[in-house]
Amino acid sequence: MKTLHVDLDERSYPIFIGQGLMGQAELVKPYVKGKQVLIVTNTTVAPLYLESCEKAFAEFDVHSVVLPDGEQYKNLQTLNLVFDELIGKRFDRSCTLVALGGGVIGDMTGFAAAAFQRGVNFIQMPTTLLSQVDSSVGGKTGVNHPMGKNMIGAFHQPQCVVIDTDTLNTLEDRQLSAGLAEVIKYGLIVDEPFFEWLEEHLEKLLARDPQTLSEAIERSCQNKAKIVALDEKEAGLRALFNLGHTFGHAIEAGMGYGNWLHGEGVSAGTMQAVYLSKLMGLLSESDEVRIAKIFERAKLPIKPPSSKQMNNKQFLDLMAGDKKVQAGKIRLVLLKRIGEAYVTSDYPAALLEQTLTEWR
Numbered sequence: 015m016k017t018l019h020v021d022l023d024e025r026s027y028p029i030f031i032g033q034g035l036m037g038q039a040e041l042v043k044p045y046v047k048g049k050q051v052l053i054v055t056n057t058t059v060a061p062l063y064l065e066s067c068e069k070a071f072a073e074f075d076v077h078s079v080v081l082p083d084g085e086q087y088k089n090l091q092t093l094n095l096v097f098d099e100l101i102g103k104r105f106d107r108s109c110t111l112v113a114l115g116g117g118v119i120g121d122m123t124g125f126a127a128a129a130f131q132r133g134v135n136f137i138q139m140p141t142t143l144l145s146q147v148d149s150s151v152g153g154k155t156g157v158n159h160p161m162g163k164n165m166i167g168a169f170h171q172p173q174c175v176v177i178d179t180d181t182l183n184t185l186e187d188r189q190l191s192a193g194l195a196e197v198i199k200y201g202l203i204v205d206e207p208f209f210e211w212l213e214e215h216l217e218k219l220l221a222r223d224p225q226t227l228s229e230a231i232e233r234s235c236q237n238k239a240k241i242v243a244l245d246e247k248e249a250g251l252r253a254l255f256n257l258g259h260t261f262g263h264a265i266e267a268g269m270g271y272g273n274w275l276h277g278e279g280v281s282a283g284t285m286q287a288v289y290l291s292k293l294m295g296l297l298s299e300s301d302e303v304r305i306a307k308i309f310e311r312a313k314l315p316i317k318p319p320s321s322k323q324m325n326n327k328q329f330l331d332l333m334a335g336d337k338k339v340q341a342g343k344i345r346l347v348l349l350k351r352i353g354e355a356y357v358t359s360d361y362p363a364a365l366l367e368q369t370l371t372e373w374r
C-alpha cells in the first residue's frame with residue numbers, strides 16, 4: 015500500500031492506494047468520528063462492493079442508502095434521499111458518511127456531509143478510475159443544475175481517501191477511458207514527464223495492468239494533492255484542473271447529463287482548448303497532433319458534438335454560466351506547451367468562435 019498526503023493544516027488527510035483495501039477495518043477506524051456511519055452508494059456499485067465496505071465499518075452503527083445510478087441523478091432531488099436517511103434515522107453531528115462509488119457518488123456524498131447539520135465528516139472510497147485520480151481528492155463537492163454542471167456545492171475535505179485498485183477490475187472499458195482523460199490532463203497542465211510516460215504506457219493502462227494503473231493513480235494523486243495544498247479554494251493555480259472543462263461541461267449539459275461521460279466531455283473540450291491555443295500562436299501544430307493522438311489511443315472523442323447537435327450559440331450560452339466567468343468574460347485554461355497551462359480571459363472572441371466552428 016502507498017500513502018500520500020494532502021497537506022491542508024488541520025484539514026490534512028491521507029490517500030491510501032493499494033489492492034484489497036475496501037474491507038480493511040483497521041485502515042478506516044481512525045477516521046471515523048462518532049458511532050453512526052452512513053454508506054452512500056448506487057444501484058450498480060452496491061451489489062459489487064457494499065457488503066465488503068460494510069465489513070470495514072462493522073464495529074459501528076452502520077447504515078446504507080442506495081441511490082439511482084447516473085449523472086442525470088446528480089441533483090438536489092436525489093441528494094434529498096441522503097438527507098431523508100440521515101434525518102429519519104436520527105443521525106447526529108458526530109456521524110461519518112462514506113462515499114462508495116464513482117465521482118457522482120463522491121460529489122453528492124461530500125456535499126451532503128458539508129450541508130448536514132452544517133458539516134459532518136466523510137470518507138471517500140472511490141471505485142472508478144476517474145474518481146481515484148481526481149474527484150475523491152481535493153474537497154470539491156456538489157450537484158448539477160439543468161443550466162450548469164456542479165453549480166451548487168461546497169468545498170469540504172474528506173477525512174481520508176481509500177483507493178482500492180481492485181475495484182477497477184469490474185469497471186466498463188468506456189468508463190476506464192473516461193478516467194484516462196483526467197489522467198492525461200495532469201500531464202498536459204503541469205507534468206510533461208508524466209505525459210511522456212503515458213504515451214509509453216497507454217496500451218498497458220487500457221489492458222489494466224495493475225502495476226501500471228497503480229503508478230498512474232499515484233502520479234495523478236500526487237499532482238492533485240500538490241496543487242490543492244497550494245490553492246484549496248481555487249483562488250488561482252487550482253483552476254488549471256479545469257483544462258477542457260468549460261467546453262466539456264457545456265457538452266455534458268447541452269447533450270443531456272449522462273449522454274456524454276464527464277471524461278469524454280473533458281477530452282473533446284481539451285482538444286477545443288488546444289485548437290484555440292494553436293490559433294493564438296501559443297501551441298505548435300505538432301503538439302496539437304500529439305495530444306489528439308493520445309486521446310484517440312485512449313479511445314476518447316477528440317471532437318465535440320456536431321453543430322447540428324449543439325450550435326455555437328448554445329455552446330457560448332452554456333459556457334457563459336461557467337464558474338470561472340469574471341465580469342462577464344469567459345476565462346479559459348489554455349496551453350503554452352505540453353506541461354504548461356495558464357488561465358486567461360485575454361483571447362480574441364473571434365478565435366473562440368472560429369474554434370467552435372472549425373474544430374468539429
Ligand SMILES: NC(=O)c1ccc[n+]([C@@H]2O[C@H](COP(=O)([O-])OP(=O)(O)OC[C@H]3O[C@@H](n4cnc5c(N)ncnc54)[C@H](O)[C@@H]3O)[C@@H](O)[C@H]2O)c1
Pocket residue numbers: 056058059062083084085088115116117118119121141142143144145148149150151152153154155163164181182183184185186189192193276277
Ligand atoms: N469533485 C471533483 O473534483 C471532480 C473531479 C472530476 C470529476 N468530478 C465529477 O465526477 C463525476 C464523474 O465521475 P465518474 O466518471 O466516476 O462517473 P460515475 O460516478 O457516474 O461512475 C461511472 C459509472 O461506473 C459505475 N461504477 C462505479 N464504480 C464501479 C466499479 N468499480 N465497477 C463497475 N461499475 C462501477 C457507476 O455506477 C457509474 O455507472 C462527474 O459528475 C464529474 O463532474 C468531480
Ligand SMILES: O=C(O)C(=O)C[C@@H](O)[C@H](O)[C@H](O)COP(=O)(O)O
Pocket residue numbers: 148152154163164196248252253255256259337
Ligand atoms: O479539483 C478541481 O479543482 C477540478 O477542477 C477537477 C475537475 O476535474 C472536476 O471536474 C471539477 O469538478 C470541475 O470543477 P468545477 O469547479 O468547474 O465544477
Ligand SMILES: [Zn+2]
Pocket residue numbers: 148196259276280
Ligand atoms: Zn473533471
